[in-house]
Amino acid sequence: MPQNEYIERHRKLHGKRLDHEERTRKKAAREGHKQSENAQNLRGLRAKLYAKQRHSQKIQMRKTIKQHEERNVKGAPAESEPSNPIPSYLLDRANPTSAKALSSQIKSKRAEKAARFSVPIPKVKGISEEELFKVVKTGKKVHKKGWKRVVTKPTFVGPDFTRRPVKYERFIRPMGLRYKKANVTHPTLNVTVQLPILGVKKNPSNPLYTQLGVLSKGTIIEVNVSDLGMVTASGKIAWGRYAQITNNPENDGCLNAVLLV
């Protein structure tokens, strides 16, 4: 797989091979034969992988064929009996169901006494304290005490962070696990930008984790969006917005979040 544009560069400088078109045409013509040869002759792990790939390809093909078929048929839409009994003046109208769905959606939202925010990831598996903290023993050989804890998950500490005096520090947040930036996706514009984190607003597992600044999946963080150039309704430039973390940063090594608009 090309890591840079040297292939395109060569093409621009020297042009394509003289028999390029013929070769691509012939290669495309051989596709069918090659696929059947693979399907029949591959063995073992390769066969399984190939079969899986081919299966998903076929599903996509069937979908596009069906779409094409529907496009060609120009009949009247099927007059099916509506599912719920409605009087004659409501027949042939689509409005009632969608309006009802909206109102029942609103009502069910109100009935939910839980979180007032509607976030993309509403429920997260919590992190237990045994999982988050590793006990670090301090003290001399006989009088070892284990009141210090090391945070094993990514954290955010803030730009003006200085450690407490080491003797009194209860929670250790290792430098290697500190993150300053997040890859934030704007949900409607579909752009992902790297934005500096301003702070951790809420960690859904535990308020203690919020204070420590632990970054896990589902945590609400505040990011600096001045790069995106968003303006509020009153005309002021927005520079801080909430985002919710969507991946497990301790596994991936990067922090992905989606902006809450």
Place this chain on the structure above:
Amino acid sequence: MATVAPPPSKRQKREEIERTTVQQDVTPLLAMDLGSFKANFIDGDGNQMADVIEINFADASEKNVSALLNTMMGRDREEFTPYRFRIHIPGKDVIVDQYPTDLLGLLKKHGVNNPFETTITLSAEPQAVFKVQAVSRMAHKISGHGQPILCCQFSPATSSRLATGSGDNTARIWNVDTGTPEKTLSGHTGWVMGVNWRPDGQQLATCSMDKTVRIWDPTTGKSISEFKGHAKWVLGLAWEPYHLWRDGTPRLVSCSKDGTARIWVVNTGRVEHVLSGHKSSVTCVRWGGTGQIYTGSQDRTVRVWDSVKGTLVQSFTAHGHWINYIALSSDFALRTGYLDHTKEIPETEEAKRAKAKERFEKAVRINGKVAERFVSASDDFTMYLWDPTNNGNKPVARLLGHQNKVNQCSFSPDGTMIASAGWDNHTKLWNARDGKFLTTLRGHVGPVFQCAWSADSRLLVTGSRDCTLKVWNVLKGALAKDLPGHEDEVYAVDWAPRDGAKVASGGKDKAVRTWMN
């Protein structure tokens, strides 16, 4: 020991002293001589009813003037009909609909400074002699249907029988007095879209999504006949008016989504005529008292057919969108045939037909001529008032004002007003003579689906998607009673036509509710 009243407090003593010392203002107590005016009474057609008479302003309340008019017309005390008056301001073209408490003040406001010199014309509209009380409470909640109720209608003969049709493929007859189900009419294989009683109350017709129409005997609950023939769902029904029955058998017209209406002969079950011509689903059908059938369709036209020959008479194209409903000015009279609010039923067949015919003609007589008018309500937010006999192909008036589709319209039983219910949550009232807008009844928070008049035309009940019914006092243009109680949308409302003390409603919550005073 006898109870002794407490001694007067300081405030009471002070007020007593003030009353005895200060001069009281006695001017309101003196009957001021405000003068008098000359009143000329005309009836609805513009003809003079009685001689011009001088009336004192001090005595000119609406009740007194109505009593005066009755005596001048030579009626006995028992035969008095209450009248409503509309004041025509002399010199200007203004007609005041509401009789004011201060008549002199109203005339002065309109610039008539010397009312004693001018003759003031009062147009009198007779009101129904009996008065229907507004329903105020839910009398019964009768469950029985398994699916939402789609239509309901009281029997014209007695207000204790109610028929409802539902999405569970049955129609049921309920005894409203005891609040119990009486008969279950099962046989249809599709939702029952419409129930219609025969004008003498002896039979019931239902139409359904299974493309058939069935006739039932309400006393036994058995199906008498089944009419098959339509190609698609049957959406509405209308019985032939009582005074038009030929050969001793009633006829029935049904309209369907297949664009046709069919006239069935009930006794034999045969199709007499197929009225085809509409290009799209026929949403509403009505049988008029002059032997004409009115059909409204989704192809934006209203067609008038001759019921004897089965041919097209006229076609009205003026609407811009689907026609939702057609209401005739004689709807109430035709629905009840020879049965009116008195308890007398004529003896012979001939007498019944004559009475039915007389009631119909009384309802549609304008200026001495029998002119049946109708209103078509449409999805294009407007309605048209048509008068085929007088105005031919052109509408009498266009009733503009609704801000969303108009679902249903209805003439009042005395033929003076039109009520229209729309998807913009408003019910609007219009003058039936010229189609002028009278007032809007606001109150519902969801689309108003149906409206029904009380038999004396003073009250209107509306049912809406917001699960409430509202009873309106039409004269004041205000809400008389709010009837919450339904748990889901209200699809059908009806007011008992004969002894109008009951309202029935059915909707999505599958239980019939009856309301009484």
